[in-house]
Amino acid sequence: MSTVIAWLVGLTMIVLAAALLQYEPPAIVRLPWLQTALPETCGMQRNFGIDCPGCGLTRSFILAAHGRWQEALTMHPAGTLAFAFLLLLIPLRIYQGIRIQIGRPPTSTIIPELFVFGGLTVTSIVWWASKGIYHYFL
Template sequence: MLRFSDAVLSKQERLSRWGFLGLTTAPLVGAVLFNHTGTPPFLLCPFRAITGIPCPGCGLTRSFLAIARGDFENALRMHLFGPVLFLAFAGAAVLMGLELKTGRRLRHPPFYSFNSRIQSWWWLGGIYLGYYALRLYSLFQTGEFYINPLKTIFLRS
């Protein structure tokens, strides 16, 4: 059950909630809109376009678009963390909206006890980078790189 504190949100807290609400809803709304209008060219990954190597976030946009279409199998295929981030953004947007509507701060947001037990989240970054390394290895094995980065490094020597 969600419980709100008795203190009213200050003007600064309301502004920060509005900003956070905008940041969390933008990818969700964009995924829905771009499914109907087509993906614009500015959503292409500049890192991959320059190097031929996908960045750790490559596939997240396509995963979000697949989720907005209801295609969860392709969403997981595009990026394993896509559905997790989509749910996190949606949950954060709902919580920010509730705080703005009530004008009060949540006393103990969901996952509060889980977050207080885990002092450091560095391991989550490690899991993400490990997944990225597995994706790179898989792309290297299947030959889906635009260029072969190892060949480029060794040819320059």
């Protein structure tokens, strides 16, 4: 049961953190209570001036947490999908906790979670490649 509670606390903290952060175009993420911009963390962007497959994930996640789904999808589809997946995990973990409380073993979710992880990875790579091809032909 402690694992389920840890999952719920962790998921809630991630969703809450994303809802508290602020995104300012084109690429600034701020801590609202300090009015401080977080540093750019993408090594490819900082060192080579090109986007990596994960560029835009954090901003997309934050936009989704603020309910700005269309902007989030435009920023990076995998970030939006990851946020939706985390939201869906909350009731799943509550269900797992109820199963444990009534004496039933928790159901395994490792296979679906691996498929989601693989899907997010493929989405990121396809998104990155399509952006590169689009910018190349402009």
